[in-house]
Amino acid sequence: MTHIASRRATKRLWPALAMMAASVAPLNLGGERAAYAADDPFESFPMIIHCKQKDTTHAFYLSRVTDAGVATYVASDRIAGTISLDGRAKAVGGEGGGNCVGKTLQDLRDSNQVYDLKPQ
DSSP: OOHHHHHHHHHHHHHHHHHHHHHHTTOOOOHHHHHHHHHOHHHHSOSEEEEEETTEEEEEEEEEEOTTSEEEEEEGGGEEEEEESSSOOEEESSSOOGGGTTOOHHHHHHTTOEEOOOOO
């Protein structure tokens, strides 16, 4: 990647990071529910959520869970989204997200868009 291309990619990434930080910071999900998410986030959230946008299906992998119980999922092409235990999925840094945006975790489970990886 050339220096100019790298600078352009970095310039595109900063707005997404700023939007993600701004959307996560003001959330208050209540102490009990947030504590549960922090205790065992792999029990609370699926490891993979798949979303279709236009003609492409993306696999979003669980990347992190904040102490407030907000999970961030990432996919290729530097696209990401967030969801909380009681909230709805949101695209980070753009209007993308396809058929996941606005759905709750239960909605995603009901439409078979999640994969839970559990130890045996």
